[in-house]
Amino acid sequence: MEIFKTDKIYETDGHCKNFEAEVLWCEENSDGMFDIILNRTAFFPEGGGQSSDEGTLDGQDVLFLRTENNETTIVHTVKNPIPVGKLVYGEINMKERFSRMQNHTAEHICSGIIYSLYGFNNIGFHMGQDEITMDFDGLFTQEQINNIEFLANEAVYKNVPVKFSFCKPNEADNISYRSKKKIETTLRLVEIEGIDVCACCAPHVSRTGEIGVIKILGFQKYKGGTRISLLAGERAFNELNKHFNNVKKITNSLSSNMNDICERFEQMQKELSEVKIAKTAAKQQYYSLLASTYQDNCNDNILFFDENATVEEMRFFVNLLMAKTTKICAFFSGLDGNFKFIAGSTGVDMTKISQALRTELHASCGGKTQMIQGSVCTAASEIYNFFENVLF
Numbered sequence: 001m002e003i004f005k006t007d008k009i010y011e012t013d014g015h016c017k018n019f020e021a022e023v024l025w026c027e028e029n030s031d032g033m034f035d036i037i038l039n040r041t042a043f044f045p046e047g048g049g050q051s052s053d054e055g056t057l058d059g060q061d062v063l064f065l066r067t068e069n070n071e072t073t074i075v076h077t078v079k080n081p082i083p084v085g086k087l088v089y090g091e092i093n094m095k096e097r098f099s100r101m102q103n104h105t106a107e108h109i110c111s112g113i114i115y116s117l118y119g120f121n122n123i124g125f126h127m128g129q130d131e132i133t134m135d136f137d138g139l140f141t142q143e144q145i146n147n148i149e150f151l152a153n154e155a156v157y158k159n160v161p162v163k164f165s166f167c168k169p170n171e172a173d174n175i176s177y178r179s180k181k182k183i184e185t186t187l188r189l190v191e192i193e194g195i196d197v198c199a200c201c202a203p204h205v206s207r208t209g210e211i212g213v214i215k216i217l218g219f220q221k222y223k224g225g226t227r228i229s230l231l232a233g234e235r236a237f238n239e240l241n242k243h244f245n246n247v248k249k250i251t252n253s254l255s256s257n258m259n260d261i262c263e264r265f266e267q268m269q270k271e272l273s274e275v276k277i278a279k280t281a282a283k284q285q286y287y288s289l290l291a292s293t294y295q296d297n298c299n300d301n302i303l304f305f306d307e308n309a310t311v312e313e314m315r316f317f318v319n320l321l322m323a324k325t326t327k328i329c330a331f332f333s334g335l336d337g338n339f340k341f342i343a344g345s346t347g348v349d350m351t352k353i354s355q356a357l358r359t360e361l362h363a364s365c366g367g368k369t370q371m372i373q374g375s376v377c378t379a380a381s382e383i384y385n386f387f388e389n390v391l392f
């Protein structure tokens, strides 16, 4: 193929959303679609952590974009052929592109601040569906993260220009810039005035004010360094708005106000734990009274059913009953078809009962000689029948 050089409009004008261009080459590819090369394009192919643009050429969806000839040629894939020599009208899905520019520029701002403050390098960048992530070769404290976020937003308020320049790698020797990889061809430097200079191929906003807001969502240790997740621009606003509405909903349902909601929540947690303690005490009292109604030295297995008892309650009651008899004491909690149980005995080897329950009732259970625990998916009547007729 003849080497075509595509003029990349997005390299100097990230806001160009429609353009006219001439078709230089059109050929059917192995998938039955058509690869188109234009003399110029505003379509950004994937690169620098940013996905490729979506949009249309003469109304046809651009399905894929790729680069060839060491990134000098951009190939657009469409469904139907377009004649060579034709002037086509290209249109970029600017909503998506602008959002990516906001987030990508925010990444440069944060990485520049982090490099100048702490000397850590950005070694990974991914623009995901829910958040964008940046990986650094160093560790941060919460205070440092807060500071980075504060300074990043300050850079937004200052509305400084984002400039682009091109130079050969050897011309860049005396320029200080960040770069993830060694670049052999022409360097495109993205400079955010006073904040960062970075080699990058992707479109960015023209001034930092266009970003609106930068929100760091979290950070965690990752491969010996740190992964920071963030959102910027409209995506950050939507995310923050979602959380705002959730907090508002909770606040309204508690008849509280948003400023006091954390204190209200802590107070509720305290009240809840007090209620739980009181409930446990009441339940223990109830089971103690209930246990006292069983005769001492009773000569029968004791089977007890309750719809909704906790494992702790079941164990508490079975232990009380085990003091009454050397036979089997079993507590089944749940409804027909789905019981949890705890069973114990001071006189019977419960591991044998466990085995019989597995064989006869397909229970899933296990434990020790004195006590077993498990679940069984059968009716209460089957359980009674097992203890009265099958077992002995």
Ligand SMILES: [Zn+2]
Binding pocket: 048, 104, 108, 198, 199, 200, 201, 202
């Ligand atoms: Zn970049």
